[in-house]
Amino acid sequence: MRLYRDPDAPGRLDFDRGLYERIAKTDQKQLVHAHIVPIRSGYAWQVKAGSLVRLLTVEGPQVCDLNLWNMNNPRERFWAARTRQLQGAHVTTFDRLWSCLPYLRPMATITNDTLPTTPTANGGRCHDLLGSRCDPYLYKLLDDRDYDVTCHNNLTRAVAAYHLTELDVHDVLNVFQVTGLDPVHEIYFMEPSPAKPGDFFEFFAEIDLLCAISTCPSGDLSEWGWGPEGADPVANCHPIGVEVSAVDGELLKEWKPPEPVSIDSVY
Template sequence: MTKFFPAAYQANEGSALKVNKTFYKRLAEETDKRKLVKSIHIPIRTGQAWTVPAGHIFRVVATEGAQVGDFNMWNLNNPRERMWASRTRQLQGAHVSTYDRLWSNLPFIRPMATITADSLADYGVDEHGARVHDLLGTRCDPYINKLLTNEDFDFHCHSNLTRAILPYGLTEFDVHDVLNVFQCTGLNENDDYFMKACPAKKGDYLEFFAEIDLLCAISTCPGGDLSVHLWGPDAEDPLKVCRPLSIEIYELDSELLTDWEPPKSPDYKGNHGLGFPKWEDQPEAKTTP
């Protein structure tokens, strides 16, 4: 019998990991107190970036059916702060859903967005141990494709995200590990990463509350719904299973945001164990006038 081990990262009462579910549940349920302010259509095999003010909600929607989206996120006002997939995986889980938060990198380390609704929340764990909305893997890219196949192939999420953020002054070096929205994945008995066909149906969505001002980007994965092999002897071009995605951005009634404020970074006052030399210990301070 497998012994259950608790999560390594445990939170004290009152920490940022203790989500106020009542607050976020109200944001999700009281849809009459929100207004759609922007809708973005993202064609197949492309990428798109958009901004979301703090206190707004945005949705990723499977417009025409099953389709994976590779998602990146930055602090709009300081893109050095960006989504940290691996820490989010440690704090929330390898797959995320309602009330989970997407965290930023060091030294900022704070929730950037909180998931308020997930139409696939009931998918759970399937017979192969797979779940949806994956933080285990990362974006497809032309470099790994070259390593695996020795071929140049331009249709990749890394490339889509790179093009999407160029108008915002960012480059390929700013693209980072992703949240794979609608992607169904797991680890097999050999601890190998596997991907399954996306279970999303037309109209399915994943909804986020912006905790800070955000720059977001998503790629409509050129692998489409991942129902065909992308590499190996049975690989084929999955163009036939590619579909668009859409983004919806909502402004909320101020009444819903009473007592809410953007989260702050930890007030760490240490110096990583380093000490500063005293002025009198400097050679130039000991010279005689």
């Protein structure tokens, strides 16, 4: 078996982890934005390159669907599939979130993650890149049900203020979500989120970002869809906290914003 990437010899994907450790631990930072995103809703916000973004489970477990765009050019956006190839099917500290073609650069580097990184008994891991967002088309297709607070709806509403539409919403990083593939059929499975009040997932913005999240209507995914016997799992839903901190410029002197990959031509 040949791994797509050797985690012990990352080669040209290597970067100075010490710098990101110092950024993660620094107290030379200033909180510049804080917001609580209510259950079953979306929120979008801008982040300057060189900032830390923290997503927090403030009251209890909750899955959080994340989209990223280049704030100055929304055609450059998060590419879940390439990130899955380059980093792994689940991400944690020191993994990077990559942008789509024709750009291909790290949009963000994960600096802090308080969730478990060891697999569950079923082989499930946290912060999922295997699945995507829940959406109203699938509810209609599978159940003939109209449902308008899916993550796709929430993300679409959140980015409308930035003149983006549902065509701009893309495959997500499912923060705080535990998933895997069953070993027999490789069918996607989900497990309840283990996030506790105060847990967080933090990343460093490598470029100016527009971020958007949805607080998934299935909450912590202990009962997804509408729960057993048609029960609505609203009791399993919790808000998500967003915090943005500006990192002191002195610490960022060693940091260089990444450039898109430059090639001669695709034609």
